[in-house]
Amino acid sequence: MAEHDLAPHELRVVVAVEQARSFSGAARDLGLTQSAVSHSVRGTEKKLGAVLFERGRRGAVPTPAGERAVAHARRVLRLLETLAAETRAAAAAEAAGGGPCAPDGGTVAGPLRIAAFRSAALHLLPPALAALRARHPGIEPEVRVVRELGRGTAGEVADGRADIGIATIGTSSPIPRGLVGGVLVEEPYSFVHPAGHPAPRTLPLVDWAENCTSYTRDWWAGQDWIPRATTRTEDDGAVLAMVSAGHAMAIMPALSLTGAPPSVAVVDLGPARPTRSVGYVTTSEQAGSQVVRALIRELRALRAQP
């Protein structure tokens, strides 16, 4: 049995090839020769005993086995970064604080890649990140907005492209296998319409692609009226703009309504209102890392004091 293990540079090559969907492109990205990439991939495939990429005229496309390997490779690389950052931080804390030094919760440092859906990135993360940076200046957060469609932010985490994802969690989109997570806030939907409109129910309802209608469907079923028409827009920002301009009404979650202009009237839907769960998703490895835990702590703290 080949006890050969995969070196980090081999993992990087495989990740780059998947991203570039081409050997020569990956070589350019990595500052290597196309030959080096070809040799490296071949060696990796030999060690694993599996073909990772289907080579074609138009580049290289990963096989199912390759997809898996790449996703894990990204996670390994990320964990190596974490190892280095946390070890350095621990050493620095030890040198500075001297003495027996707090075993945990000392200095936290290193990069933190966050994937979030739009309204969370705009309204939920900024205060949390401000508090995080204030407490731990060494952390370097990086937020990427990901549309909550398909595999959504959880997919980014599963594929190793993010350390933690801010996602909507529900029965129709549970936490995927192999990932861990938790609910941060249960936020209510409200009825929004142009302020001062005499008959908002006569306006067309607008919806947006990311909005999971399953949250509001039950509520609609219990109503004694249905909207005149339903149109669909790009995102919740566009919905808010249309409502603000007086052209539509909508059912929107609280997070999308943060900082809504006064031209938008927000009406609480009462005790039977629909709600959605917003939570975090991360990998089991990262769940143990200091940076991820620190962010979750700040997010939890916000819940009490928004």
Next chain:
Amino acid sequence: MAEHDLAPHELRVVVAVEQARSFSGAARDLGLTQSAVSHSVRGTEKKLGAVLFERGRRGAVPTPAGERAVAHARRVLRLLETLAAETRAAAAAEAAGGGPCAPDGGTVAGPLRIAAFRSAALHLLPPALAALRARHPGIEPEVRVVRELGRGTAGEVADGRADIGIATIGTSSPIPRGLVGGVLVEEPYSFVHPAGHPAPRTLPLVDWAENCTSYTRDWWAGQDWIPRATTRTEDDGAVLAMVSAGHAMAIMPALSLTGAPPSVAVVDLGPARPTRSVGYVTTSEQAGSQVVRALIRELRALRAQP
């Protein structure tokens, strides 16, 4: 900035040094020279910019930074194993099933390191592992017997030396922080004595080091007799041997009595009998992995059909 990353063999060295608490010991364990270990650790420390081990006359002891680094190193290595195993499994599934291939939950394969206390390893695991191998031939289980003393099997799991531990779970030994687990069986203690003995209560009581007396203490308190004498032996196997030979009586859990010879009489203690909980302990990371879940499933299936 040194963009150098840590190679798997460097991680292995660091882990081995932590385990052996000595450079030369780690070298022996790895089949390397003491010099190689010294060079490797020094290089790793240089790359990380942190001292990982305090070298002394009596070996090497990890610094706080070293502890962190080792813990992460074990995770990285484990994740690399998972990468290889899952990639191979995906490739095999692809080759066999052909077609678009199930994205998940298909073939389960890879190493599975189990720590168990003696009687569980002897009587609980074999049927579960047999069923596991039958269902998933790709899994490579490895059972290590660990005395349920001190940190016990849970300690093995916490330290990354096992993926799952079979442990006794109770108020005096709860599931440690940071680990997850569950109860598999609630098993009763029985009174055992030499078959045909006219007055078994006159025999001395034997106990063994691993047996947590807290389980049986309450029961003894409710009895109207106390044993003539109490002696302590190595393990439950020795206890059974002494009872079988006619020299003693004992209070033993069902698992230790599996396959007891006919020379041992087992007496049910009735509805007020003491019981103990046997369960599994694993890390939150491993809890999500396919192999661990598969084993737990088999163990649960056994509960119904022992």
Next chain:
DNA sequence: TCGTTCCATGAGGCGCGCTCATGGTCCGGC
């Protein structure tokens, strides 16, 4: 047919991780 754009392959240089050999330091024993 030629040019372009992919990936594959063979030969050679060179860095890195290994071993061997040796040295330094602290300890306990006679």
Next chain:
DNA sequence: GCCGGACCATGAGCGCGCCTCATGGAACGA
């Protein structure tokens, strides 16, 4: 006190593995 042993450190040298350079083959479009 001095030696022997158990540690780890360090320098020299060797060989394997990874990279580059150069070249080849295959597919596609003009």
